[in-house]
Amino acid sequence: MDLLQTERVTEQAQTMQRYYRLQSKIYDATRWTFLFGRKRILRELPVLEQNAALEVLEVGCGTGYNLKRLALRFPNARLTGMDVSADMLERSTKRTTQWADRITLLELPYGEANLSFQGKFDLILFSYSLTMINPQWAALIAQAKQDLKPGGIIAVVDFFDSPFPWFKRHMAKNHVRMEGHLLPVLENLYLPANVNIRNAYAGVWQYLIFIGRVGE
Numbered sequence: 001m002d003l004l005q006t007e008r009v010t011e012q013a014q015t016m017q018r019y020y021r022l023q024s025k026i027y028d029a030t031r032w033t034f035l036f037g038r039k040r041i042l043r044e045l046p047v048l049e050q051n052a053a054l055e056v057l058e059v060g061c062g063t064g065y066n067l068k069r070l071a072l073r074f075p076n077a078r079l080t081g082m083d084v085s086a087d088m089l090e091r092s093t094k095r096t097t098q099w100a101d102r103i104t105l106l107e108l109p110y111g112e113a114n115l116s117f118q119g120k121f122d123l124i125l126f127s128y129s130l131t132m133i134n135p136q137w138a139a140l141i142a143q144a145k146q147d148l149k150p151g152g153i154i155a156v157v158d159f160f161d162s163p164f165p166w167f168k169r170h171m172a173k174n175h176v177r178m179e180g181h182l183l184p185v186l187e188n189l190y191l192p193a194n195v196n197i198r199n200a201y202a203g204v205w206q207y208l209i210f211i212g213r214v215g216e
């Protein structure tokens with residue numbers, strides 16, 4: 001990573017830390033009203049052996065909403081959650097204490113040059129994180145390919161697009177980029193297994209579910 005990239009990563013992480021200082025307090029009480037598809041994407045994961053000793057990473061694990069579900073769904077999996085917000089991770093820690101022996105939480109931006117997972121994971125989940133990781137989102141999608149085993153699975157659930165410019169402006173003020181930009185990059189790097197674009201609130205916006213595989 002060159003100096004400019006490192007500065008951008010730091011700046012993006014600091015923006016998130018500031019944003020989630022307050023938002024972490026109301027996150028779980030509010031997000032169920034608009035972060036759609038999170039349960040669905042876990043239900044639709046293909047042919048992962050439920051009792052296998054899987055290695056799973058969630059990038060931007062937030063308050064542990066998905067980690068808890070993953071721990072229940074895969075009783076022998078080792079889970080890693082990464083996030084840049086200490087406030088969000090604090091909630092994640094509380095929510096997942098029951099499975100602390102197999103969950104590792106890291107307070108780091110994903111793609112950090114000093115941290116290499118090289119082919120470690122069976123599954124990497126990005127749940128409503130990529131549209132907030134600007135401008136590095138495409139580099140992170142590519143990084144995940146390095147960090148997955150051959151045949152490993154990437155699962156992405158996130159905002160897709162909206163026909164309403166006012167809504168996109170509102171989301172941009174909340175650090176979310178919503179321009180249908182994730183899908184072409186995902187389709188270019190992974191073999192799509194499940195691609196689903198769904199309406200939220202009768203089409204005020206759409207959200208994306210993408211499940212893809214690394215070629216063997």
Ligand SMILES: C[S@@+](CC[C@H](N)C(=O)[O-])C[C@H]1O[C@@H](n2cnc3c(N)ncnc32)[C@H](O)[C@@H]1O
Pocket residue numbers: 012013016017020031035038059060061062063064065066082083084085088108109110126127128129132133
């Ligand atoms: C909208 S929340 C999603 C949380 C959780 N995945 C969920 O589905 O509820 C986005 C999370 O991504 C984290 N995040 C943002 N940029 C990140 C980065 N570069 N590396 C790791 N996590 C990041 C934020 O701190 C925040 O907790």
